[in-house]
Amino acid sequence: MITRDAATPASGQLSVGEMLLAHGIGRRGFIKFCTAAASAMALPPWMGAAMAEQLRNAARPSVVYLSFQECTGCFESFTRSFAPTIENLIFNVISLDYDDTLMAAAGDAAEAALASAMRDHFGNYVVVVDGSIPTGAGGAYCTAGGRSAVDTLREAAKGASAIICVGTCSSFGGIPFADPNPTGAWPVTAIVGGVPIINVSGCPPIPEVITGTLLQLVSTGQIPDLDEHRRPKAFFGNTIHDRCYRRPFFDAGKFAKTFDDEGARNGWCLYELGCKGPTTFNACATLKWNGGTSFPIESGHGCLGCSEPGFWDKGSFYSAESTPQWGKAGEATPKQVVELAGITAGVGAVLGTASAGVSRLRQASRQKAAEHEHQGDE
Numbered sequence: 013m014i015t016r017d018a019a020t021p022a023s024g025q026l027s028v029g030e031m032l033l034a035h036g037i038g039r040r041g042f043i044k045f046c047t048a049a050a051s052a053m054a055l056p057p058w059m060g061a062a063m064a065e066q067l068r069n070a071a072r073p074s075v076v077y078l079s080f081q082e083c084t085g086c087f088e089s090f091t092r093s094f095a096p097t098i099e100n101l102i103f104n105v106i107s108l109d110y111d112d113t114l115m116a117a118a119g120d121a122a123e124a125a126l127a128s129a130m131r132d133h134f135g136n137y138v139v140v141v142d143g144s145i146p147t148g149a150g151g152a153y154c155t156a157g158g159r160s161a162v163d164t165l166r167e168a169a170k171g172a173s174a175i176i177c178v179g180t181c182s183s184f185g186g187i188p189f190a191d192p193n194p195t196g197a198w199p200v201t202a203i204v205g206g207v208p209i210i211n212v213s214g215c216p217p218i219p220e221v222i223t224g225t226l227l228q229l230v231s232t233g234q235i236p237d238l239d240e241h242r243r244p245k246a247f248f249g250n251t252i253h254d255r256c257y258r259r260p261f262f263d264a265g266k267f268a269k270t271f272d273d274e275g276a277r278n279g280w281c282l283y284e285l286g287c288k289g290p291t292t293f294n295a296c297a298t299l300k301w302n303g304g305t306s307f308p309i310e311s312g313h314g315c316l317g318c319s320e321p322g323f324w325d326k327g328s329f330y331s332a333e334s335t336p337q338w339g340k341a342g343e344a345t346p347k348q349v350v351e352l353a354g355i356t357a358g359v360g361a362v363l364g365t366a367s368a369g370v371s372r373l374r375q376a377s378r379q380k381a382a383e384h385e386h387q388g389d390e
Contacts, residue, residue: 073230074129074137077111078168080161081154081188081197082143086179086216087113093219094303105230109137112156123157126168134171138229141165144181144188145203148196162203169204174229176210177201178222180318183211183241190324201242208235211242215318218299221247239293241321247299252315253289255297258282276312286330287314294319 079087108114109129110122117125129137143161146153151160159167169175177200180186188197201209212225225244228236236244253259258281261267267284268275276282283290289297292315296307309315314330317323 072105072107073173074109074133075106075140075226076109076126076129076137076168077113077140077142078161078164079112080141080143080165080182081146081195082179082181084113084142086142086181086214086222087111089214089216089219090178090222091219092302093223105227106138109133130168130171136173137171138226139168139172139175140178140226141175141182141200142178144185144197144199146188146195146197147203148194153195165200165203169207172207174208174210174235175200175204176212176226176229178212179217180213180215180323183213183243184321186215187324190322209242210235210238210244213241213243213248213319214294215316215323217319218247218295218301220299221295243293243319247295248293248319250293251290252292252294252297252309256289256309257297258309271312282309282312282314284332285314286328286332288317288320288323288329289315292317292320 077087110126112122115122115125143154145161145165147162151162154161156164177183181188181197182200185193185197185199188195189199201211210225210229212222214221221244224247225236228244228246236246239245239248241248253262256262258279261279262281262283266275266280268280268282269284270276271285281287287309289309296315297309300307300310316329317326320326
């Protein structure tokens with residue numbers, strides 16, 4: 013939980029609401045912003061108003077973004093969020109006090125900014141970690157400011173109210189953790205403990221999942237409901253298969269055999285081409301990417317299962333025979349899995365209807381927010 017002190021602006025510090033007013037964003041625009049964010053988190057529309065009320069009087073929490081053994085792809089995804097946008101988030105809702113990719117400072121000045129943020133907000137700041145933590149060669153594979161990633165993470169964790177692991181590398185080790193793991197890479201949970209850790213996995217994660225998780229933590233002061241892998245259930249509560257628009261073809265036993273056959277051209281299920289949708293928990297089929305434009309399966313490529321632990325070592329990206337099977341199907345063939353799917357077809361239909369409603373709410377909220385973007389207070 014975020015402490016009570018963190019939710020109350022210090023003397024002379026602007027609250028989130030005051031900061032928004034200073035940027036010309038009125039009450040109506042703020043509520044629309046929160047409604048769009050609530051929709052992105054699969055929350056009911058009325059939560060937008062409740063979130064706005066909570067945030068209006070709250071202090072902008074200090075956030076430090078630590079980049080370790082990563083490719084910057086997760087941060088690139090973070091900057092492409094549409095609900096909320098990255099600029100709205102970092103200028104109006106949080107105080108991004110350290111990020112070596114965005115900040116103008118470098119060298120000693122950058123390290124001083126990190127030390128200052130951890131000292132001034134001890135016990136109340138949120139740490140965002142991008143990348144796995146290499147432990148080989150005494151930590152020499154990833155160092156900054158003369159310190160290893162291991163030492164930097166442990167120091168930052170001491171005063172953190174929560175840690176958000178962005179991407180599969182920090183959540184589960186990712187590609188650096190894959191066999192033979194020459195750098196001795198490990199996920200955050202293997203290095204630190206005693207502080208709430210939220211895993212936002214994906215290679216990279218969906219932008220709105222990153223910002224939505226951070227916004228939910230900030231607006232409620234509570235750790236969201238998590239699954240067995242510490243991922244927010246709001247985004248990782250269902251498999252991609254559950255909400256995939258190709259699901260009816262799966263249930264009907266219609267599978268593409270190659271990427272350019274008649275089945276592929278007609279949008280049939282990609283399971284036999286290695287799609288990992290049945291065993292991958294993520295919101296790709298509902299939130300999608302690039303502002304809700306598309307997602308890999310819609311673009312004609314099967315899911316790689318990148319939000320799951322050990323996805324790289326599991327491989328079989330284009331082989332159904334080696335695909336980790338759905339549920340308790342064991343070594344079931346595609347035909348047997350189709351038969352098993354019939355048992356839960358009714359549940360899948362309900363989930364599909366619900367997800368479609370969330371998607372429509374999200375699109376409507378974004379459109380309304382855009383219409384009001386340049387209007388003043390009413």
